[in-house]
Amino acid sequence: MKRKLIGVCLMIGLLAGSTVFGQPKVPFVTKTLDNGLDVVVIQNKTVPLVTIEIAVKNGAYTESPEYDGLSHLYEHMFFKANKKYSSQEAYMERVRELGISFNGTTSDELVNYFITLSKDSIDDGMQFMENAIRYPLFLKSEMEKENHVVTGEFDRNEASPFFQLYRAMNKKLWPKYYSRKNTIGDREVILSATPEKMHTIQHRYYIPNNSALIVAGDVQPEKVFSLAEKYFSDWKREANPFKEFPIPEHPPLKATVDTIVTQPVNVAMTMIGWHGPKALDDMKSTYAADVFSFILSQKTSKFQKHMVESGIALQANLSYQTLQHTGPITATIVSQPMNAKKAVDAFMEETTQWTDPDYFTDEQLETAKNLLEVDAIYSQEKASEYVRTVAFWWAVTGLDYYRNYFKNLRAVTRQDIQTYLHKYVLGQPHVIATVVSPETKEALDLTEGSLAQ
Secondary structure, eight states: OOOOOSHHHHHHHHHOOOOOOOSOSSOEEEEEOTTSOEEEEEEOOSSSEEEEEEEESOSGGGOOGGGTTHHHHHHHHHTSOBSSSOSHHHHHHHHHHHTOEEEEEEOSSOEEEEEEEEGGGHHHHHHHHHHHHHOBOOOHHHHHHHHHHHHHHHHHHHTOHHHHHHHHHHHHHSSSSGGGGOSSOOHHHHHTOOHHHHHHHHHHHOSGGGEEEEEEESOOHHHHHHHHHHHHTTSOOOOOHHHHSOOOOOOOOOSOEEEEEEOSOSSEEEEEEEEOOOTTTOHHHHHHHHHHHHHHHSTTSHHHIIIIITSSOSEEEEEEOOOSSOOEEEEEEEEOGGGHHHHHHHHHHHHTTTTSTTSSOHHHHHHHHHHHHHHHHHTTSOHHHHHHHHHHHHHHTOHHHHHTHHHHHHTOOHHHHHHHHHHHTTTOOOEEEEEEOHHHHHHHTOOTTSSOO
């Protein structure tokens, strides 16, 4: 899994295998304004629409405990009153006038906002986004109203047994700096947030030299660059926030640990997590991780035959989340309740075979690379979604990584995969978290430590 978003997207990600967004087949052109704002234009004339996105290097990784979740709250407040539209009603009236469809997402290392509207309204759309990003008001009355929306998100997530599992695993996987991996945030921190804290985030991270303007659709690059200069060139550059507020390194796990979560579920789900590569420090392993995860996901793989076709598990996957600051490697195993421990044991036994020369064939290796490329190309078809892919790579690795993705993907060898597995997975400390019903826990005599043996 390459990206992690809050809410429903997060839960879908828990159940999915590796998702890779590769080198662009739809070309884009870039320009950096004098104030440091990166401008990216993706031309796609399929439909007469344009999507305007603003991406900011913000998110969970910037949050100390007292700010846990405020990137998420900021995302909600982006679509509220600003200097131009002084109330939510005025803001929404302008949305209706322009026929705008809008949304935003918060993830580990990115917060992004996007609107889609008619190509003939691009000038108005750029001005609309400029006012939202540069001049938010953070009215206390609107923040109090939005608390109900945020509380609703928490309630929906916390009602899911699998979210409870995901959170329990992450608390063990990132014990020292959990807030910096907790995308949805802390309920009490969000509900007690003040306009002053919102403005602190704004002045620290919402600055041109920490942001990108990405425009996709039926547009001319020269027109977009001209509008970017018109509306954003006087946005003042500020000091690099990551020099003044550096991101702490997550200390490595010292030992394998486990945790049991009891919820009223009809299946057992186990998540096993390792600390994976830091994308910019070990790029080679990120490509190897993507290829190997994809090999395992194929129905013809030994992994699927041993884990799923055998009946031990209902579903089994391995994924890696590309991040600049320690991306997690996560195995997800779903089984019948009474197979919970058996499935974990079978998975761990399977890992001992991963570096065997005959565990996968040369054909499976090459097929994985080809299918990853096909999936990536297909993901670029819709301009309004493709902007989010570009924003993710811009924030996490930089666009050069993205531009060269396919070339580096094709170069992955068996030795690269073995190096990745030995460095990050095999024999390395990890976290095992399982969610089962109280009845299953009692029947299997599951206790802390019983899965980590």
